[in-house]
Amino acid sequence: MGGGAVAADELRLLIERAERLEEEKKGIADDIKDVFAEAKSRGYDAKAIRQIMKIRKQKREEYQEEQSILEVYMQALGML
Missing domain, CATH: 1.20.890 (cAMP-dependent Protein Kinase, Chain A)
Structure with a gap:
């Protein structure tokens, strides 16, 4: 790999990408909870x-x- 700045930029981008995916995962988990809450409210x-x-x-x-x-x-x- 090239200089330290290139590796640092790449690492930062990877971390930011993983953080965005974690946020999306949390959002999806919340949506799934909502579906189960709706199912429960309908008697399932x-x-x-x-x-x-x-x-x-x-x-x-x-x-x-x-x-x-x-x-x-x-x-x-x-x-x-």
């Missing part, structure tokens, strides 16, 4: 919605395998 269960979102991210096979294991464990514990 936020925990269930989060679980559905988690399931939708998984591959179908992974979800089915996870459910099968849960069922086996629950049966073993007399929960089913």
Whole structure:
């Protein structure tokens, strides 16, 4: 890398970019909280919605395998 000024400028730009992204991330997190607050105010269960979102991210096979294991464990514990 060139002189110290070039490295310092590049570093400053990288830090500022990361800071802007952190602000955007905070804004998005706030928007997501608002969506869950709205869902709750309409009578939906936020925990269930989060679980559905988690399931939708998984591959179908992974979800089915996870459910099968849960069922086996629950049966073993007399929960089913």
